[in-house]
Every structure is written in C-alpha cells, then in structure tokens.
Amino acid sequence: MELAADSRLSVTTHPVVGGPTVGPSLNGRLGGLSDYPFTRLGALLADVTPRSNTTPLMLSIGEPQHEPPALLAQALAAAPLADWGKYPPTIGTAPFRAAVHSWLCRRYGLPAGFVDVDKGILPATGTREALFQVALLATPQRKDGRQPAVLIPNPFYAVYEGAAALAGAEPVFMPATRETGFLPDLDALSPDLLARTALMYLCTPSNPQGAVADLAYLKKAIGLARAYGFVLALDECYAEIWDKAPPPGGFEAALALENDGAGQGKAGQGTANLLVFNSLSKRSSAAGLRSGFIAGDPALIQAFTRLRSYALAGNALPALAAAAALWSDDAHVEENRRLYRQKIDAAEAALKGRYGFYRPAGGFFLWLEVGDGEAATRRLWGEAGLRVLPGAYFTRSEPDGSNAGHPYIRVALVHDTETVARACETIARVLG
Numbered sequence: 001m002e003l004a005a006d007s008r009l010s011v012t013t014h015p016v017v018g019g020p021t022v023g024p025s026l027n028g029r030l031g032g033l034s035d036y037p038f039t040r041l042g043a044l045l046a047d048v049t050p051r052s053n054t055t056p057l058m059l060s061i062g063e064p065q066h067e068p069p070a071l072l073a074q075a076l077a078a079a080p081l082a083d084w085g086k087y088p089p090t091i092g093t094a095p096f097r098a099a100v101h102s103w104l105c106r107r108y109g110l111p112a113g114f115v116d117v118d119k120g121i122l123p124a125t126g127t128r129e130a131l132f133q134v135a136l137l138a139t140p141q142r143k144d145g146r147q148p149a150v151l152i153p154n155p156f157y158a159v160y161e162g163a164a165a166l167a168g169a170e171p172v173f174m175p176a177t178r179e180t181g182f183l184p185d186l187d188a189l190s191p192d193l194l195a196r197t198a199l200m201y202l203c204t205p206s207n208p209q210g211a212v213a214d215l216a217y218l219k220k221a222i223g224l225a226r227a228y229g230f231v232l233a234l235d236e237c238y239a240e241i242w243d244k245a246p247p248p249g250g251f252e253a254a255l256a257l258e259n260d261g262a263g264q265g266k267a268g269q270g271t272a273n274l275l276v277f278n279s280l281s282k283r284s285s286a287a288g289l290r291s292g293f294i295a296g297d298p299a300l301i302q303a304f305t306r307l308r309s310y311a312l313a314g315n316a317l318p319a320l321a322a323a324a325a326l327w328s329d330d331a332h333v334e335e336n337r338r339l340y341r342q343k344i345d346a347a348e349a350a351l352k353g354r355y356g357f358y359r360p361a362g363g364f365f366l367w368l369e370v371g372d373g374e375a376a377t378r379r380l381w382g383e384a385g386l387r388v389l390p391g392a393y394f395t396r397s398e399p400d401g402s403n404a405g406h407p408y409i410r411v412a413l414v415h416d417t418e419t420v421a422r423a424c425e426t427i428a429r430v431l432g
C-alpha cells in the first residue's frame with residue numbers, strides 16, 4: 001500500500017534499541033533537597049553498633065506507641081465489605097465532615113458553620129501529604145514580580161522544605177530559637193519578604209520544641225496572610241497532646257478577629273487565607289490509619305479539591321467511617337494525655353536541671369541542649385542502644401555554616417512510662 005505523502009513526512013527516526021542509553025531527565029529540584037532526617041540518622045549511625053547488653057529503643061520517631069482505641073477496630077469491622085471496593089470521593093463523606101466539624105466546634109468553641117461543613121473540610125491521608133500538596137496549591141509562578149517565598153520555621157518538619165522547593169518557591173527560614181520562645185518572630189519579617197510570600201507554614205504545638213502559639217500570635221499570623229495575600233498553613237497535628245492547657249487553634253484566632261472586626265464594622269473575613277491541618281496520628285495513636293483533614297477558607301478548599309482530584313490517593317470509605325468515630329470521641333484522647341503527662345513527669349524527674357530541660361507545653365518531644373547533638377546521638381546509640389535525632393537534622397544551617405539546632409537532640413516520649421523513665425535516666429548517665 002502506498003503511503004500518503006504527509007504520513008511519510010511524519011515518520012520520525014527514534015534512537016534504535018541497542019544504541020546508546022540516555023538516562024531519564026529528572027526534576028532537578030530534588031537534588032537541591034537535604035537528605036531526609038531519618039536517612040541522615042541512618043548514615044550517622046551506620047558504623048556504630050550498640051553494646052551487646054543493650055536493647056535498642058527508638059526515641060527518634062514520633063510514632064505513638066499507645067494501643068489505638070478499640071473504637072477504631074470496631075468501626076472498621078462494622079463497615080460493609082463492599083465499601084472496600086469503592087473509590088473514595090476527594091471530598092470524603094458527609095459523616096466524616098460532620099464529625100470533624102463537630103470536633104472543631106467542641107474543641108475551639110466555634111459557632112456551627114464558622115467552618116463550613118461541606119465547603120470548608122477535606123479528608124487527608126494524614127497531614128503529611130496535605131502539607132506537601134498545599135505548597136503546590138499556594139505557589140504561583142511569580143509573586144510581586146519575583147520568585148515566591150515560602151516561610152518555614154527553623155527548626156521545621158522536613159516536609160515543608162521539600163514541598164516549597166518542589167513547588168518552585170524559595171524556602172525562607174524563620175528562626176525559632178530559645179530567644180524567640182521557640183516560635184518565629186513574626187515582627188522580624190520584612191514587608192519586602194512578605195510581599196513575595198505565597199505560603200507560611202506554622203506548627204503549633206511545634207515539632208520539635210513543643211512551643212505553643214497563643215491567640216495573639218495566631219491573630220497576627222492570620223492578619224499578615226490577609227494583608228500580604230498569602231496562605232497560612234497551620235500544622236496543628238499535636239493540638240490534642242498538651243500538658244497544662246489546650247493550645248489555641250487557628251480557627252479560634254480567626255473567630256476572635258471576626259469578633260474584633262464586628263466591633264469595627266469589618267466582620268465577614270471568616271476563615272479567609274487560613275488552612276488548618278490535623279490528623280488522628282497523634283490524637284488517637286493511629287498513625288497507620290493515615291487519616292487527617294484540611295479545613296478552612298472555602299475558596300482555598302475549592303481550589304484544593306480541584307488539585308486533589310488529580311493528586312489524592314484518598315482514604316478508603318471504612319477508614320473514613322473509623323475516622324468519624326474517632327473524631328466523635330474525646331475520652332480516649334483524655335486518657336492519651338494522662339499517659340503523656342506521666343511520661344513527661346518521668347522525664348522531668350530524670351532530667352530536670354540538665355540540658356535546658358523544660359516541660360513541652362504541647363506534643364511529646366524533648367528538645368535537649370546537649371552541646372553537640374550528633375556526637376550525643378552516636379554515644380547514646382553506641383553505649384545504650386538509645387536512638388535519638390540530632391537537632392541539626394531539623395534545622396537549616398546559616399550561610400556561615402552555623403546551625404542553631406546543632407546543640408540539640410530530639411527525644412520522642414512515646415513508649416510506656418517505665419521505659420521512658422529508664423531511657424531518660426540512661427540519657428543522664430551516658431551524657432553526664
């Protein structure tokens with residue numbers, strides 16, 4: 001058969017099989033990222049073997065070790081088998097959203113509807129993926145005619161940096177040291193930087209330091225997001241693990257702004273510019289369920305739904321049903337808090353007066369100032385089989401090479417109280 005002239009023209013010459021191999025070109029931004037903290041820890045300890053009389057204990061990972069509530073298993077077992085055969089919708093289910101909405105109202109004293117139950121809440125497969133994707137949502141090509149900035153506390157949860165860089169933004173780090181109360185100093189941000197800011201991440205209670213932002217701080221952060229037109233992503237995944245008082249949340253601050261505004265005839269901003277991220281990983285000791293939520297500004301949620309309809313794997317319907325049951329129950333969370341307080345008591349008994357010990361206001365990490373975090377980590381692993389994380393692995397170095405996290409280690413208090421007590425006594429013995 002004779003080929004038409006134009007189809008002959010379209011025949012291209014491909015490199016032949018068996019010819020030289022050209023490797024795939026990858027996203028160059030990946031190469032610019034630091035290795036993930038746990039990868040770095042593996043490399044740091046690769047040549048250290050714990051003494052033979054020690055039993056290795058992982059204090060490096062913030063994975064709750066309490067048994068998840070029986071409710072979880074019951075709800076999964078009660079789900080119809082056929083639900084496992086269904087693709088879950090990006091917006092989740094009405095009972096899931098209702099359970100989250102009702103928890104938000106209970107926890108933060110919000111009037112019903114302040115967070116829109118249908119247009120202001122999305123399920124997430126844990127906060128991690130959602131915190132990653134929010135950078136893709138929030139980062140334009142240019143902001144104020146320049147490369148957009150994503151503001152990140154320093155130290156920080158590694159995902160923020162990866163997300164910012166892969167979205168094409170410049171990660172800009174905000175020091176959160178002992179001098180600033182372990183939270184970024186919002187007054188130190190220049191108008192020039194804020195003008196090109198697309199997204200600000202804040203974490204309260206913070207990981208690794210356990211610092212809690214008060215209402216005035218959160219109001220200020222929301223005010224900046226609105227004044228400069230950026231998204232405020234509040235990572236509140238430790239909000240339910242607290243010592244003396246429940247940490248205020250972003251929605252409480254938005255409500256307070258609304259009430260302030262009403263007095264000045266300027267109400268109506270609601271949850272504008274704000275997205276809150278939370279999950280059941282810490283609250284319900286259910287990290288394996290991979291269930292969380294994103295809530296806030298309906299316009300942002302609408303755009304996020306669009307993005308996530310391409311990117312989200314989603315929670316199975318039985319997992320969403322189990323999540324709804326967990327968000328509807330507070331008793332197991334109260335018990336969790338009681339157990340974490342016991343662990344912190346045990347840590348305080350062993351470590352008070354050393355390494356700058358303080359009781360974290362929220363979360364379950366100790367942030368101990370030990371001189372040289374990497375050296376201490378190697379000693380604790382080699383001499384006692386205790387695996388902790390050097391503070392430098394959470395902290396971006398300054399251009400001069402100094403690293404504010406260098407003197408610290410992070411210790412996760414997630415095991416039973418007796419184990420935590422022994423581990424903290426061992427830390428004191430090994431590090432002196």
Ligand SMILES: Cc1ncc(COP(=O)(O)O)c(C=O)c1O
Nearest residue numbers: 062126127128157207237279281
């Ligand atoms: C600060 C912070 N944010 C987010 C996450 C992600 O948790 P998850 O995806 O289980 O909700 C973690 C996990 O340890 C964390 O420490």
